[in-house]
Amino acid sequence: xxxxxxxxxxxxxxxxxxxxxxxxxxxxxxxxxxxxxxxxxxxxxxxxxxxxxxxxxxxxxxxxxxxxxxxxxxxxxxxxxxxxxxxxxxxxxxxxxxxxxxxxxxxxxxxxxxxxxxxxxxxxxxxxxxxxxxxxxxxxx
Amino acid sequence: xxxxxxxxxxxxxxxxxxxxxxxxxxxxxxxxxxxxxxxxxxxxxxxxxxxxxxxxxxxxxxxxxxxxxxxxxxxxxxxxxxxxxxxxxxxxxxxxxxxxxxxxxxxxxxxxxxxxxxxxxxxxxxxxxxxxxxxxxxxxx
Numbered sequence: 001x002x003x004x005x006x007x008x009x010x011x012x013x014x015x016x017x018x019x020x021x022x023x024x025x026x027x028x029x030x031x032x033x034x035x036x037x038x039x040x041x042x043x044x045x046x047x048x049x050x051x052x053x054x055x056x057x058x059x060x061x062x063x064x065x066x067x068x069x070x071x072x073x074x075x076x077x078x079x080x081x082x083x084x085x086x087x088x089x090x091x092x093x094x095x096x097x098x099x100x101x102x103x104x105x106x107x108x109x110x111x112x113x114x115x116x117x118x119x120x121x122x123x124x125x126x127x128x129x130x131x132x133x134x135x136x137x138x139x140x141x
Numbered sequence: 142x143x144x145x146x147x148x149x150x151x152x153x154x155x156x157x158x159x160x161x162x163x164x165x166x167x168x169x170x171x172x173x174x175x176x177x178x179x180x181x182x183x184x185x186x187x188x189x190x191x192x193x194x195x196x197x198x199x200x201x202x203x204x205x206x207x208x209x210x211x212x213x214x215x216x217x218x219x220x221x222x223x224x225x226x227x228x229x230x231x232x233x234x235x236x237x238x239x240x241x242x243x244x245x246x247x248x249x250x251x252x253x254x255x256x257x258x259x260x261x262x263x264x265x266x267x268x269x270x271x272x273x274x275x276x277x278x279x280x281x282x
Contacts, residue, residue, distance in 0.1 A: 024189035024247070030260050031181045039180050040172045042256060044208050046230060048165035067185050067252050068209050089187060106165070111208050111252050115183060119171050 011075045011082070011099050014063065016090040027089045029063065029115065035094065037061040037117035044113045048106035056100040056132050058124040061117045064093040064103075069110030074102040078136025086112070098139070100132055152216045152223070152240050155204065157231040168230045170204065170256065176235065178202040178258035185254045189247035197241040197273050199265040202258045205234040205244075210251030215243040219277025227253070239280070241273055 016034055019026045031038045044067065045052065053073075064073060066086035073084045077099055084093050095101060103112065116123070126132045157175055160167040172179045185208065186193065194214075205214060207227035214225045218240055225234050236242060244253065257264070267273045 023191055023193050025187050026184055027187070028182060028184035028261065033260065039183065041169060042180065042183060043167055043169035044206075044230075044254065046166050046168070046209065050164055052164050065185075067254065068187065068250070089185075109209065109250060113185065113208065113254070119174065120169065 009096060011077065011093065011095050013084070014092045014094045016065070016092055018090045025089065027065075027067075029065070029092070035061075035063050035092075035115065037115075039063075039115040039117060040119050040122075041116045042114070043116075044111055045103075046111055048103070048110055048112060050104070052103040052112075053101040054127070056098055056126045057095075057116075057118075058126060059097050059118060060123050061097065062095040062099075063115040064095065065089070065113040065115075067111040067113040069107035071106040071110045071112060072104055074104070076100045078133055078140065098126075098132075098136060100126075100129070150237060152218065152234065152236050154225070155233045155235045157206070157233055159231045166230065168206075168208075170206070170233070176202075176204050176233075176256065178256075180204075180256040180258060181260050181263075182257045183255070184257075185252055186244075187252055189244070189251055189253060191245070193244040193253075194242040195268070197239055197267045198236075198257075198259075199267060200238050200259060201264050202238065203236040203240075204256040205236065205242075206230070206254040206256075208252040208254040210248035212247040212251045212253060213245055215245070217241045219274055219281065239267075239273075239277060241267075241270070 071086050075082050212227045
């Protein structure tokens with residue numbers, strides 16, 4: 001699947017390709033083919049407990065994948081909330097800039113894999129919900 | 142840690158930074174900071190059994206990380222073999238082009254995460270050990 005420009009606009013699922021045989025399951029993510037960006041930072045969260053996130057990125061595109069176990073991601077772009085159940089290895093969640101996220105309900109074996117197109121130093125976080133809502137309301141007005 | 146040019150030459154460990162708190166452990170990999178390349182393809186292997194790999198990449202730089210569980214990687218650049226035990230989340234294995242790899246002894250919960258700087262279409266594999274040895278001998282002569 002080649003990602004089109006329209007995929008840049010809103011949060012949603014991206015189906016990843018998988019190669020399955022007797023040796024295991026290989027799930028792959030290719031820049032500019034599966035995802036509409038080039039990762040500058042790749043990180044993964046293990047031994048997760050409680051909530052994580054509770055912020056938005058001002059400029060960063062992200063892809064979230066459950067590489068093992070399960071968790072859930074609540075997403076809002078300023079209005080309604082959508083909950084994404086991160087259960088399938090090949091069903092990744094794409095988040096454009098200005099997506100508020102909350103990650104929760106991690107299984108003990110969960111591996112939350114994230115690809116981001118900014119370095120940590122260059123990422124700009126919004127950690128105040130009211131500020132986030134004000135900014136998204138202005139953008140959409 | 143900033144990766145220097147000398148890291149490009151030979152296979153070896155790269156220590157990754159980790160942020161650990163009550164919410165879990167976040168292990169991160171930043172392009173051009175932790176690793177000497179920009180990933181074009183990210184893939185992960187789950188439910189692995191038996192051997193994988195048994196090839197070399199002619200042009201591709203790779204980073205292999207154990208995001209969960211354990212496995213081992215045998216590496217040769219044409220001469221001796223080194224076995225790397227992939228046990229720690231923050232100890233990644235860097236492989237420059239022309240590294241023959243064999244992955245084995247996966248635990249049932251292993252997640253083998255790989256970052257590569259070529260797309261699958263652009264990767265050139267050498268799958269014949271004798272050919273690989275001939276080429277590395279020529280290069281080193």
